[in-house]
Amino acid sequence: MKIVYVLLGLFIIINYGLLQAGVLRRITARVGKRIGVPFYQPYIDLIKNYAIRSQFSHGVMFYLGPVFRLSGGVGIFLFMPLIFGNEIFSNYSMAGDLILIMYFMFIGMLGMALGAGEGGHPYSIIGITRGLSQFTTVEVPFTLAVISIAIQYQTLSITEIVAAQQGGIMHWTLMTNPLATGAAMLSFLGMMMYAPFNVVNAPQENPLGPPTEFHGTFLGMLQTNRVILGVMEAILFMNLFFGGATNWGILFIKAFLIYFYPVFVGAVFPRYRIDQSIRWFLYLPTALGILAIIFI
C-alpha cells in the first residue's frame, strides 16, 4: 500500500517541479524585459523529447548514464519525508536517511560521468570533469553543515531533525544554527548549477557540457531527473534548515522560495571559471562550516 502513496507523491513532485521550472523561466525572462515561455513549456519539451523518432546509442553506459542519474533523483525522493506528521507522505524515511540522501546526490553525478564518457564528445568529457571536481568541493561545506546539525540534534534522521524544529520560526535551524545554515546555503548555489557556478554546462565555453550527446528519450530522462532533483534538494534544505512542512501548501511555498534563491543569484552574475569556483567553495563556505562545528 505504501508504494501507491510514494508514487502519488512522486507524481505531485514531478508536476510541481515542471510548473515551477516554467514559472521561474518566466520570472527570469521578466528581468530581461521579455515575456518568456508559456508556463507549461517544460511539459511540452518533455513530451517532444520522449517522442523523438530516431535514436541511437554510443554503447551500454550511454544507456545507463541517464538511468543512473534518474535513480539518483528518485533515490533522494524515496527516502525524503515530504510532509511532517503525515504517515502517507513520509516515504521510506528512516533513521540515518540523511547519509543515504547525500550518497544519492553523488551517485547521479557519477552515473552521468560514465554516460558522458561513453558519448565520447570532448566537450561532454570536459564538462563532466569540471562537474565532478566542482561537486566534490561543493560537498565539503555541505557535509560540514550536516555534521554540525547532526551534533546539534544528536540524530541523522531527517524526520527527527524536522520534529526538533517545530514550534515557530525561532526553532528553525536557521535561527538556532545560523553558521551551518550559511555554509549549506552557499553550497546550495553550487548544487543547483546556476551562475556563477554553472561552468559545467556553460554554453559559451563547452556548449551544454555533459549532456551534449544525449537526445530524445535519454534527454527526456535527464530532464525528468533535473526536475525531481531540483525540487528534492530544495525540500532537503527546507527540512534541514527551514523547519520542514506540515502540509503541501507550506511545502510548495518554502520549496519555491529556496529554489528561487539560486535562480535569483544566477540572473545577475557571470560565471566563475572552474579553478575560481573550486577555490571559492574552499574559502568562505568551508570556513563557515568549520565555524559551525566549533561553535555548536
Place this chain on the structure above:
Amino acid sequence: MAEEKNYKIIQPDNSEENKFLKPENYKREVTAPDGNTFIVDPLNDYFCDAKPQPHAPNTIKVVEKFLNWARSQSIWVLGFGTGCGSIEIYPLMTPRFDAYRFGVQQRPTPRQSNLMIISGYLSVKTLKRAIRSYEQMQSPKFVMALGSCTINGGMYWDSYNTINRLDHYMPVDVYVAGCMPRPEALLAGFMELKKRIREGKGEGANQYAENFDWYKANQKKIIKDWNMPDYNW
C-alpha cells in the same frame, strides 16, 4: 620520451578521390600487442556506415496529431549562424520580438535540436558543416532557409563559392524571403512551420532518407574535400 608507434601509415594512391584526403584519415597498418597486424581505415571503421532509414509516423492518428502539436510547440533551434541572417536572430530572441513566447528556444548541440536555420548564403565550406550538423540531428527535423540566397543564390548567384539552391542538398520546410528577412518575417516563418508540422507535413527527415542517394550525389559534386563518413550519425 618518444614511444614506438604501433602502426604504420599506408600512403594512398594518387587517384582523384584521394586528392584531398587528410593524413589522419589515411589507412594504417596496426600491430596488435599479440603480434597480429591488421589494416584500419578510419573513414570506414570508426563510423557506422548504415544509411538513414525513414521512420514511419505513429499509426494511431490521434497520438500522432498530439505529438505533432507538441513538436510544433517546442521548436529547438540549432544555434548555428551560417550566414549574415544570423544577426537578426539576436532581436528575435530578445525583448522586442521574443520568440520564446512561441516555444522557440536555442540549443547549442545538433543532437537535441529539431530545427536548423540556414541563415542566408552558404559557402561550400559551411555547407559541409551544415550537412554534417543536419545529419546529426534526430528525426523529425526541420529546415528553415532564410533569405533569397538560399532560394536562387540571391545577390551571390554568380559567386564561385556560394550555393544557389539549398533544396538540392537538404530538404527545406520553409523559406523566408528577404535580404535579410526581418524578425517579423522570421516569426511568420515560424508560424508557417508550426502549421506544417501540425498538418503532418514536416517529414523532411524521411524525405532525406528516401532520396539519400540523390542528395549525396549533389553534395559530393561540390564538396570535393569530403573527409568524413558518408552519413554522420
Place this chain on the structure above:
Amino acid sequence: MFHWTPDRSAFPTAGPDGKFDFDSHKLVKIWHGPNHPGVTGNMSLELTISGDEVLESKTHVGYLHRGFEKLYERRTWIQCFPTVVRMCVPESDSNEYNLSAGIEELAGIEIPEMAKWLRTLVLEMSRLQALLRIVPAQGGTVGLGLGVQWGVYLRDLILDRFEELTGGRIYHMYMIPGGVRGLLPDGFKERLEENLILVDEFVLSIKRLMLDNAVFKKRTVGIAHIPVEWIDKYGIVGFVARGAGVKKDVRLDYPYLAYDQLDFDPAISTDSDIYARTWIRWNDIITTVDLLRQIMAKMPKKGEFKAPTPNVLHWQVPKGEVYVRSESSRGEYGFYIVSDGSKYPRRINLRGPSYTHAVSLLEKMLVNSNISDIAATMVSLQTCPPEIER
C-alpha cells in the same frame, strides 16, 4: 596560500617540427566552432589542449567567403553598393562610406556640407548600434546574458531610426557617390533624442550590472593581456590599441567628414586586458551618444545633400588608386580601390581590423590561456569573420 599557477614545464611541448604528438594520449584536439555559441560569427578555432590549457590554436576562416572582390569584376561601380554593405554585417555603414569616399576621391567630387553631416550622423548611429550589441555580449561570454537582452532591445530602437531614415534595418545603402540619398524625416531628431535618453540609462545600468560586478572583474582583469610592443608587430588598431595605451583613432588622426568640427576624446587605458577593452568600449558608447547630440545640434538645417555626379549607369571613374579609411567600432577600416578607367572597378580590397586581430593576434594570444577564456578573448577583440574573408 592557495594561489597556484600551472607548472608549464611539465606540459607536453611541440616536437622539433612544431607539431604535437597526438599519439602520446596527453593531448586533445577540439574544434571551437563554427557551430559553437562562444564563437563570434561563423569561424572556427582548431585547438590543441592539455587539460584546460590551450597549447596551440589555429584560426580557420572562409566559412563566409563569398568572393566579393571577384564579383566586383562583373559589376559596375554603382552595382557594387548593394553588395559592399554585406562585407561586414554588424556595422555595415563603414563599407558604404569607404567605397563612396574612394570613388569621390578618384573622381574629384566634393560633397556638400549637409551630406557630410548626414554621413557623420549615420556612421555614429551605426557605431552606437554595434556597441550596444557587443558591450553586453562581453558579459554574455562569461555567462551574464541579462545585459544582452537590454542592449539588443536598445539596438532595435536605433535600428528603427535607421529604418525611418534609410528604409533598411541592417543594410542601409544610404551613402552613394556624391552624397546621401535623402534628408532627415520630420521629427527625427526628437525621436533619436528619446532613444538616446534610454541609452544613457542603459549605460549606467550596464556599469552596475557588469563593470562593477566582482565576478565579472575576476573573470576579465588580467586575462588576455596584449603588450604594447605588439601594436605595430601585429598591426593592432582601434580600441584594442587604445586598451594598450596607444591612442589610435582615425577620427582624430585623419579627420574625415565633419569630425574636425566635433569635440571628443576617446577613452584610453594601459591595462590592456579584457576588462580594459570592455571599459573602453563602454566609454565609447558615452562618447558616441555625446557625438550624436553634438551632430544634431551643429548640423545645418537645410542644404543640398548630393553633389552632381555623372550618370551612374555608365560612369567611368578615372584611372588611379587610393586607400581610404574610416573608424569603425572595431578600429581602422580601410578600402584599397584601384580603377583602370573603365565602367567596372579593377580591384576593391577591404582591410578590416579583424584580419589581423582574429588570425595572427588571436592565435598568439590563446596560447597558454584557459579554454574558458576563449569566448571572452574573441569578443574582447570584437572579431568579425565576414570582413576577414569577404
Place this chain on the structure above:
Amino acid sequence: MKEIINNIQEKFKISEVTEQRENQYFISVEKKDTIQLVTYLKDIEKFTNFILLTAVDWIEKGQFQLTYMLNHPSKKLDIGVRTFIERENATMDSAHHLWEHVATFQRELKEMFGIDFPGSPRVDEPFLLEGWDNIPPMRRDFDTKKYSEETYFPRPGRSTNDPAEHMKKKLYPNE
C-alpha cells in the same frame, strides 16, 4: 613627405611616384628592390604600421601588381609600394619576418592569385577555400559566372539586364 620620397629616390630606383593626397603617396619599384625598400621604410623612415598587402591582376600586360601599404603612425603618412611581377609562375620574396601579420596576407594571395611566397609560414595551407581544384579564383581569367552556373544548379527563370540598357528601356522607351 616630399623629403622622404627624395630620400628613397636617392637610394632606390623609383620608376613612378603618384601623389594621391598630400599624405598618401604611391611609388613603383622593381621586384628585386621591393623587400629592401619595405625594410628601409620600416626601419629607417619609421613606417612601422603595415596596413595591407594585396595584388591587382593586370591580365592585359601579363602582370600582377603587388601593393604594400605602409603607414607612419606619428607623422600620419601613408605610402604604397607598388611592384609588378610576371603573371606566369608568379613568385615574390616573402616579408613575413618584418611583421607577424604579413604571413596571413601572403597565404591569401597564394590561394586567391596563385602568387607563391617561398618560406612564408603556412603559406601552402588553404585559407578561405576548401577542396579547390580550379585555377586560383581571383585571377581574371577565371570566369566565376560560368563556374557557378555549371556547379550550383541555377534556378531557372533568372534573367540579367545590363543596367544602362534596362533603365533606358524603362524610362525612355521611344528613344
